[in-house]
Amino acid sequence: QVQLVQSGAEVKKPGASVKVSCKASGYSFTTYAIQWVRQAPGQSLEWLGWIDAGNGNTRYSQNFQGRLTITTDTSATTAYMDLSSLRSEDTAIYFCARKIPFDSWGQGTLVTVSS
Amino acid sequence: DIQMTQSPSTLSASVGDRVTITCRASQSISSWLAWYQQKPGKAPQLLIFKASSLESGVPSRFSGSGSGTEFTLTISSLQPDDFASYYCQQYYSYSPWMFGQGTRVEIK
Numbered sequence: 001q002v003q004l005v006q007s008g009a010e011v012k013k014p015g016a017s018v019k020v021s022c023k024a025s026g027y028s029f030t031t032y033a034i035q036w037v038r039q040a041p042g043q044s045l046e047w048l049g050w051i052d053a054g055n056g057n058t059r060y061s062q063n064f065q066g067r068l069t070i071t072t073d074t075s076a077t078t079a080y081m082d083l084s085s086l087r088s089e090d091t092a093i094y095f096c097a098r099k100i101p102f103d104s105w106g107q108g109t110l111v112t113v114s115s
Numbered sequence: 116d117i118q119m120t121q122s123p124s125t126l127s128a129s130v131g132d133r134v135t136i137t138c139r140a141s142q143s144i145s146s147w148l149a150w151y152q153q154k155p156g157k158a159p160q161l162l163i164f165k166a167s168s169l170e171s172g173v174p175s176r177f178s179g180s181g182s183g184t185e186f187t188l189t190i191s192s193l194q195p196d197d198f199a200s201y202y203c204q205q206y207y208s209y210s211p212w213m214f215g216q217g218t219r220v221e222i223k
Contacts, residue, residue, distance in 0.1 A: 035212070045151075045159065045202055045214040061211050095158055100206050101149035103170065105158035 002026040004096050004106035011112045017084040020109045022096030029077040030054040032099045036070060036081045038092040039108075046092075050100070051079060086113045117141050117205050121215035127223040134190040136218045138203035143183045147207040150179055150188045153217075154199045162201075163188065190220075198222055 007021040022034060036048040049060035051070045060068050069082040079096055091113045096106040118141040128134050138148065146166040151159035161170045163179035166186055176191040190197055203215040 044216045045204075047212040047214070097158075100212065101161055101164045101204065102151070102159070103161050103164075105160070108158055 002098065002104040004098060004104055006094075006096060006106040006109045009110040009112070011114065012086050014087055014113060014115055016086050016113075017082060018086060018111050019080055019082045020094050020096075020111070022079045022081070022106050024077045024079070024098070027098075029072075030074055034070070034072065034079040035097045035100065035102055036068075036079075037095045037097060037102070039095070040089070040092040043092075048081065048083075048094075053079065083111075086111075088113050116211050117144060117207060117213055119203055119205055119213050119215040121201075121203055121218050123218060124216065125219045125221060127221050128193050129223045130193055130195060132193045132223075134193050134197075134220060136188045136201055136203075136220075138181075138186045138188070138215050140184045140186075140205055140207075144205045144207035146182045147205060148179075148181070148186050149204045149206060150177075151202045151204065152197075152199050153202065159202060193220070 003025045005023045030053050033050045035050045051058045072079045093108040095108050098104040120139045122137050148166045150163040153159040167179045178189050201218045
């Protein structure tokens with residue numbers, strides 16, 4: 001079955017960067033896009049960006065242009081989300097998901113930004 | 116960006132009730148709308164895609180309708196497992212995939 005397994009929780013200081021991984025299994029990795037979404041405490045869902053796992057093309061929300069980089073390692077069937085210049089408002093659970101609409105999700109990775 | 120507005124933000128209901136959640140888009144999105152369910156501490160789960168298509172494995176008490184700018188999610192007979200938060204999401208063109216602010220369904 002389709003599975004997306006994310007890396008563990010992170011604690012970062014303001015100004016640092018964080019890289020979250022999302023390992024896919026159970027399907028042909030290069031067939032579908034991988035999306036990244038976050039959810040701040042008690043808030044709704046916010047789409048960050050996506051990557052076409054077949055050709056590496058990316059698209060980012062304008063809210064994160066310049067701070068967000070999404071990549072894949074197709075040999076490892078893994079996608080990565082790299083967010084830089086972290087601030088306290090970036091504290092959230094970060095999810096990866098497959099396709100549009102998002103039919104399978106990772107379990108989420110809590111990123112805490114605190115001095 | 117296309118904005119999505121859900122109502123109500125909280126809904127109190129009893130087991131067996133018929134429940135309806137509304138989602139409005141700030142411009143037409145045709146039928147490019149999805150609904151998700153999220154339980155506390157868990158990732159969202161896709162319920163409905165293309166406004167009215169039921170995702171595989173989702174109980175038939177869930178249904179979606181609408182097109183253009185107005186959409187609804189209906190639970191025909193609320194079950195204990197359905198107490199959760201629900202989000203709509205538009206995926207029209209390459210506009211950011213915006214979500215609604217969510218509707219929490221709680222026990223009355």
